[in-house]
Amino acid sequence: MSEALSQANSQAIARYKNNFLKEVEERVEDGHWVKMCMQCGVCAGSCPFGPHWEHSPQKLFMMIRAGKREEVLSTDSYWLCTSCYNCIVRCPRKLPITHIMHGLAHYAHRLGTVPPAQPGRAIAVLFWKNVVQNGRLNELTFSLKMYFRDGFGQGVKNAMAMQGIGLGLVKTKRLNPMEILGGHTCKDKGGIQRMVAKAAEIENKRRGMA
Amino acid sequence: MAKKQYAFYPGCSSQKGASASNYLNSFGLMCEKLDIQLNEVPDWNCCGASIAYAEGGELPRLVLNARNMAIAEKEMPGQDMVSGCPACWLALRDARGRFEEHGSMKAEANECLKEVSLTYNGTVKPRHMTEVLIEDIGYAGMKAAVTRPLDGVKIAGYVGCQTNRPFGIAGESFENPKYLDKMIETVGAEAVPYDQKVTCCGGALAFSEPEKSFKQIRDIVESAYDHGAQVIATPCQLCQANVELYQSEINKKQGTKFNMPVVFYSQLLSLAYGGDLKQTGLDGQVIRADVLEKFIK
Numbered sequence: 001m002s003e004a005l006s007q008a009n010s011q012a013i014a015r016y017k018n019n020f021l022k023e024v025e026e027r028v029e030d031g032h033w034v035k036m037c038m039q040c041g042v043c044a045g046s047c048p049f050g051p052h053w054e055h056s057p058q059k060l061f062m063m064i065r066a067g068k069r070e071e072v073l074s075t076d077s078y079w080l081c082t083s084c085y086n087c088i089v090r091c092p093r094k095l096p097i098t099h100i101m102h103g104l105a106h107y108a109h110r111l112g113t114v115p116p117a118q119p120g121r122a123i124a125v126l127f128w129k130n131v132v133q134n135g136r137l138n139e140l141t142f143s144l145k146m147y148f149r150d151g152f153g154q155g156v157k158n159a160m161a162m163q164g165i166g167l168g169l170v171k172t173k174r175l176n177p178m179e180i181l182g183g184h185t186c187k188d189k190g191g192i193q194r195m196v197a198k199a200a201e202i203e204n205k206r207r208g209m210a
Numbered sequence: 211m212a213k214k215q216y217a218f219y220p221g222c223s224s225q226k227g228a229s230a231s232n233y234l235n236s237f238g239l240m241c242e243k244l245d246i247q248l249n250e251v252p253d254w255n256c257c258g259a260s261i262a263y264a265e266g267g268e269l270p271r272l273v274l275n276a277r278n279m280a281i282a283e284k285e286m287p288g289q290d291m292v293s294g295c296p297a298c299w300l301a302l303r304d305a306r307g308r309f310e311e312h313g314s315m316k317a318e319a320n321e322c323l324k325e326v327s328l329t330y331n332g333t334v335k336p337r338h339m340t341e342v343l344i345e346d347i348g349y350a351g352m353k354a355a356v357t358r359p360l361d362g363v364k365i366a367g368y369v370g371c372q373t374n375r376p377f378g379i380a381g382e383s384f385e386n387p388k389y390l391d392k393m394i395e396t397v398g399a400e401a402v403p404y405d406q407k408v409t410c411c412g413g414a415l416a417f418s419e420p421e422k423s424f425k426q427i428r429d430i431v432e433s434a435y436d437h438g439a440q441v442i443a444t445p446c447q448l449c450q451a452n453v454e455l456y457q458s459e460i461n462k463k464q465g466t467k468f469n470m471p472v473v474f475y476s477q478l479l480s481l482a483y484g485g486d487l488k489q490t491g492l493d494g495q496v497i498r499a500d501v502l503e504k505f506i507k
Contacts, residue, residue, distance in 0.1 A: 029268045048410040049422055080419065083260035084410035085375035089384045098376070102263035109264045119418035124264030127414075131262065131274075135255040137222035139229055146417060165455045168496040169229060176227030184225050187253045191326035195277065196270045198322040203269040206318075 006112035008209065013069075015208070020069040027207045029103030033095045037061035043087035043097050053077040057087060057097050060104070073113040078105045079120030110209065122149050132196055135186025140179035214346060217286040217334065218248035219278060219302070221295035222256050223447045230447035232494025233294060236476040237339075239489040243355040244347050248292065251282050257301035260372070261414045269318055275305035276319040279336070280328040287333075294339040294476070296372035296446045302336035303377055338373055340445050340475065344389055345380070352396045356482045359398025363501055365478070366404040366439035367391045368430060370449040374408055384408070393475050394443060397482035406433040411452040420456070424463070427456050431468050440501045442472045450474060454497055471499035481505060 005013075016023040024031040037058065044056030055063060055077045063072050078101040087097035105121070108114050114121050123146055130142045147162070148155030159166075169175035176183070186192055204210045224234040241248055255278060258271040266274075279302060282291045293299045309316040309332055319330055343352060367390035373379070379389050385408065391401035409430055412423025430453055434442050444450050454472035461468055473495065480490045481502055487493045492503055 029263075048412070048426055049415070049419070052419075052422055080415065080422070082371075082410050082413040082415050084371040084413065086371075086410070088376045089378075103268070106263050106267060120261075120415060121264050123414065123418040124261040127259070128262050128265035131256040131258065132266075135253075136225070137256050137259075139223070143417075164458055165496075168455070168458075172232065172494045172496055173227060174229045174231055174494055174496075179227065183227075184222070186255050188326055192255055192274075192277065194325040195273055195322045196266075198325055199270040199273045199318070200267060202318050202321065203267045 009073075009111040009113060012111060018067055020067045020072070021065050023069075024064050024104075024107075027209065028100065028107045030096045030099045031103060033100060034061050034064050036093050036095055038093055040092060042090045042092065046086040046090050048082055048084055048086070049080040052080050057101060070113075072104070073108045073111060074115060076115050076118050076120070078102070078108075079114070079118050081105070081120075117150070122146065132193060133189070134182070134184070135189040135192045136184045138179050138183040140175060140177070140183065144180075213245045213247040214342075215247050215249060215286075215289050216292040216337075216342065217282040217289040218250045219254055219282070219291055219293040219298055219336075220250065221293055221298040221447075223451075224294060229451050230295075230474075232491030233447060233450070233474045233476065234491075235488065235494065236474060236480045236485070236491035237294065239480040239483055239485045240476050243483045244343070244351065246342065246347070249286055249289065251278060251291065252285055254278050254281065257295075257298045259297045259301065259414065269315070269322070271301070272305045272308060272315065273319050273322045275302050276309070276323060276330040277326055277328060278302065279306065279332075279334045280323055280330040282334045283331055284328065290335045290337050290342075292337050292339055292342055294447075296338060296370070297448065299336055299338040300372050300377065306332065306334075306336060338379070338445070340373060340389065340393075341379060343393070343479075349392055349396050352393065352479065355479075356397055357484045358482050358505055360478065360482055360502070360505065361398050363399040364402050364438050364440050365394045365399050366434035366437060366442045367394050367401050367407055368404070368434070368442045368444045368449060368453070368472075369407050370444055370446045371408070371410050371413065373445045390443065390445065390475060394478065397478050399478065402434075402437040402439045404433060404437055404439070406430045411449050413448055413452075416448075416452045416456065420459070423452065424456060424460050427453055428460055428464070428466070431457060431460075431470050432466075434470055435468075439470070441499055442470055443475050443478055444472060445475050454495070457497065469497055471495055471497045471502070473499055473502065477502075
C-alpha cells in the first residue's frame, strides 16, 4: 500500500479500527457471507487461474477474519478472477464466492489500495467508462484504450503485436474501423448516465461511503 | 403456425460490425425455420458483462439490467427476454434474482429508473437462446427442420462457463452438460467425447492476461484435436472469439500448428436448415470452417 493513504482508506481505518470482518460485511458486495466459509478449499482448487493467485478465496476469507486488512486489500489475487463461476457452483456452503471476489476488487479500487498498473483493473475500469459513455460497448475504442494505457510507444507495440487478429476481424466484418467515430450508442445515453450516477449515490450512502 | 414471440436482447458483441456479428447473422434463418420471432428491445444498453465491477458498484450494474428488463416489460409485455449472449443472460438473471431476494434493492433500482422514466416490476423472464431451442422447440423440433444433415462432421461441443454456471440450463449438470452434444447430433453431426467442455477460456482476462489465458485456450483446442474433432462449437461469444482468435498467437509463441475452426451452435443449425454462407455466418470465421462450408453448394 502506498505511504500516502487515500482519504477513503484513512476514513475506513478510523471507522472500523481493527474489525476488518465487520468492514467487509458492511461495505463489500455479499461480504456478509465471508464468515460462512468452512475452509474446505474447493474454491482454491477450482479456479482456472488459481496457480497465479497470491491468496486463494479460501485463504482470503480466513485473512479477512484474522484482520489482515492491508494484505487483503493490496493483493492482486481477485483481479485474476475470470468470472467462470466454478467456485460458486462447487462451494458446499453456497457462498457467492465470485461475487465476493468482484466486491473485494471494487472496494480495493475505491480505497486506492490496488497494486499500480494492475491489468485486470485497467481493463475493467476502461470497460465501465466506455459502456457508461454511450450505453453500449464500443469494442474498437475499448481495445485501443487498453493497448495504449501505458503510453503511446507501448500502445503502438501492443497494437502491432495484435494487428494480425485485428485485420482478420476487419476482413470478416467483425471489427469496424469506423467505430472510432462513435459507433453504436443508446438514444437515451444521457438518461443512462444519470441513472447510473443516481445508483452510485444511493449505494455509497447505504455503505457509508458517501 | 403462429410464430413464438420473444423480446430480444442482442448485446453489444452481436451488433453490426462487432466481434460476434456473424453469430447474430446465423439467427435469421434458424429462427425463421423454427417459427421464432425475435423483437428487439428498443434502445437496449450494455449489461455490464463480467468486468464492470471495478468502477461499477453493485447497484449501478444492477440498474443497467433493470433498465433493459423494464423496457421489455413495457414494450413487449408477456414475452420472455432472450439473449444469445451468456454474459447478457447471466447479468439479467442475476439482477432479477437479487431484486427478488432483496425488495429494498428493487426499490432502490426503481428510484434510479425514474431518471429514464421507467419502472421495473420483475415480470420478465430472461432466457438464453439455447433454452428457447431446447425447452420451447425441443430436440425433435430442431431436428424436424433439418434439410441438410451434417453427416460425418466431428464436432467438439465446448460449453464454456457462463451458459453453464452459475445458473446453467435446467436439468443439466455443471460438470458435464449434455445439451450441446445433443444439439450437434440433432443436426446429423457427431459429438466427439471432449474433456475440456466446461474449461474457462480466460474470459475477458484473455485481453488483460493473455499469457495466462493461452494455457486455457491451448487445453481447449488441443483436447478437441486429440478427440478427433474437426470443428469446435460453442454457445458463447467470448469463448468463440478467444478460442478462435488466439490460436495464431499461441502458434507463434509456442510453436503449435493450431487451425481449428470455432463456430456457434446456431451456425450448425442454420447450415443444416439449408443456409448459405451469409445466412450461416460462416463467412465471418477468421479460421474458415471448410468442413462445414463444403455443404454449401
